[in-house]
Amino acid sequence: MSTPPIQWYPGHIAKAEKALVEQLKRVDVVLEVRDCRIPLASRHPQIAQWIGEKAHILVMNRVDLIPVSAVDRWREYLKAQELTPYFTDAQHGKGIAAVAKVAQASGTQVNxxxxxxxxxxxxxxxxxxxxxxxxxxxxINRLLKRRVVPSAPRPGVTRQLRWIRLSDQLEILDTPGVLPPLLEDQDAAYKLAICDDIGTAAYDNQLVAATFIEHLQRLQLQSIPGFCLQNPLQSRYQLEPQATGEEYLEALANKQHQGDIERTAHQILTDFRKGRLGTLPLEAPP
Structure with missing residues (x-):
């Protein structure tokens, strides 16, 4: 029996995407937000179509969760693609002033x-x-310097489009997270699930945790400078690598949680998402 692919396209996203396409006609500047840990997997396949001739500001968020060496490598790669990335930690306000400045500058050019x-x-x-x-x-809350839109560390909190006035010069449209109707690239879909950038209804925790373990092992074998800490799982759980991700999960479940594999899978994913395994990017520039 083949593994079911990761798919998640709830009704509110389908509705929001339709409204977004309609509102894009009124928009001058597109702020595209990606996850620093997975800059390629978190690039929406339709983004180029949405941007068109509009000004484009690329925000690479969660910079606190990857090492400085990875930031430097991604900056070089993106600049070679003729993109200027703005690295932010929106939760703590890091890098927001530069985004605000470039958004206002784009506005001046429009006028x-x-x-x-x-x-x-x-x-x-x-x-x-x-x-x-x-x-x-x-x-958006950081750009406004006040909490105006609901924000929580889980997908699907924003469910409809909403215009917010930042200043006399700038209005921002907050949108729900948008996904392609079909996640054809399952490697990218797994990375989105590992990073919690997709609804939990889309995936099986144990399968995603096992995939994450094997992905870390592959990154270590590639030994890309600055892209994987030495044995982050071993350092955290004092457990040697196993032949497969599933075997590692099982061994760790027996060691820590009386054989409860689901609880163990949840723990590993939570530890990664909260940075307890260290600063760990899941992608290196091609």
């Missing part, structure tokens, strides 16, 4: 173009887009 065409200046409209739980609402 200069309007004036050249004989139109009056107006508040610039920006939209914040990205997968669920990458930190869009936390980013």
């Amino acid at each position: 200069q173009r309007r004036q050249k065409r004989g139109m009056r200046p107006r508040a610039v409209r920006a939209v914040v887009v990205g997968f669920p739980n990458v930190g869009k609402s936390a980013l």
